[in-house]
Amino acid sequence: MIIKNAKFQTSYASFGKGDGFGVDEIAIAGKSNVGKSSFINFLANYNGLAKTSSTPGKTKLINYFSINNGEFMLVDLPGYGYAKVGEEEKKKWDKMIGSYLTSSEHLKGVIVLVDIRHEPTALDKQMIAYLHHYGVPFIVVATKSDKLSKAQIAKQKSVIANALSLGVADVTAVSSMKKEGKDAVLDKIENLLKFIPDNSVIE
Ligand SMILES: Nc1nc2c(ncn2[C@@H]2O[C@H](COP(=O)(O)OP(=O)(O)OP(=O)(O)O)[C@@H](O)[C@H]2O)c(=O)[nH]1
Ligand SMILES: [Mg+2]
Numbered sequence: 766m767i768i769k770n771a772k773f774q775t776s777y778a779s780f781g782k783g784d785g786f787g788v789d790e791i792a793i794a795g796k797s798n799v800g801k802s803s804f805i806n807f808l809a810n811y812n813g814l815a816k817t818s819s820t821p822g823k824t825k826l827i828n829y830f831s832i833n834n835g836e837f838m839l840v841d842l843p844g845y846g847y848a849k850v851g852e853e854e855k856k857k858w859d860k861m862i863g864s865y866l867t868s869s870e871h872l873k874g875v876i877v878l879v880d881i882r883h884e885p886t887a888l889d890k891q892m893i894a895y896l897h898h899y900g901v902p903f904i905v906v907a908t909k910s911d912k913l914s915k916a917q918i919a920k921q922k923s924v925i926a927n928a929l930s931l932g933v934a935d936v937t938a939v940s941s942m943k944k945e946g947k948d949a950v951l952d953k954i955e956n957l958l959k960f961i962p963d964n965s966v967i968e
Contacts, residue, residue, distance in 0.1 A: 766951040766952065767951070768808055768833065771809035771814055771832050771839070772814075772831050773828070773831075774786065774829040776826040776827065777827040777829075777861075777865075778826055779861060780827055780865045782868045782870070784868070785838075785869055785870060786835070786838060788837055788838055789837040789958055790829075790837065790869060791839055791872075791954055791957060792840040792876070793875075794845075794877050795844060795877055795878030795889070795908075796845060796886060796888065797821035797843075797845065798821035798844060799878045799880050801815075801841055801842070802815035802823065802824055803908075803942070804878060805830060805839055806941065808947060808951070815841050822850055826843065827841070827865055828841040842861075842865065845892070846888040873958050874903055874954075875902075876903070876904055876905075877893060877904070877905050878906050878907075879906075879907055879908070880907070880909055881907035881909055881913060881918065881921050881922075881925070882909065884925070884928050885928045885929055889929070890928070893905075893929050902957055904937065904950075904957065905929060905936045906936075906939055907922060907939070910945060918938050921938075922936045937949045
């Protein structure tokens with residue numbers, strides 16, 4: 766899989782049935798400030814495509830980016846678990862993420878981002894349990910690998926895999942800053958896009 770071009774498509778403040786563009790979607794989920802928007806820019810090789818910020822809570826809408834002239838959409842979700850926003854706003858974000866995950870008709874998979882330096886949080890585990898429950902295929906990407914040495918990266922990948930009851934091969938380390946890990950992620954995205962769920966009718 767090669768990303769040749771990417772462009773901003775649209776934003777949703779709320780999401781419901783019928784929303785989307787009739788093309789496959791890969792969504793990016795994760796804790797606030799984990800590096801979701803930076804990761805999209807890294808994959809698309811396009812700085813400034815998705816807005817990033819050192820202040821958590823930057824992405825407040827569901828943002829669609831069209832890849833390769835509509836081959837598929839990368840969907841940047843608002844981050845969860847940002848402690849400093851009020852309860853009302855938190856609820857609004859959770860609802861937005863939940864309604865996206867349950868109503869998107871073209872979602873082929875979710876990339877769950879976790880910070881490579883830390884054990885996945887309770888909310889990360891909840892997100893994974895939720896994806897299992899709804900049968901949404903997912904991969905886990907550990908961000909900010911530039912913060913650790915090679916040996917520490919290997920160790921943290923297994924810490925993260927264990928905490929989420931996954932195999933080490935299910936966790937891919939990336940650095941959007943140093944531009945490392947892209948090919949491995951693009952291979953996995955290609956597999957998510959190819960996957961045909963059991964309950965679909967093959968004609
Ligand atoms: N060292 C390092 N910093 C990174 C990397 N990726 C992102 N960051 C930094 O992490 C901070 C958050 O990045 P964003 O991409 O805005 O994170 P986000 O998950 O989209 O955040 P929200 O939209 O607030 O949920 C910024 O200060 C980025 O520069 C990385 O690979 N390495
Ligand atoms: Mg963001």
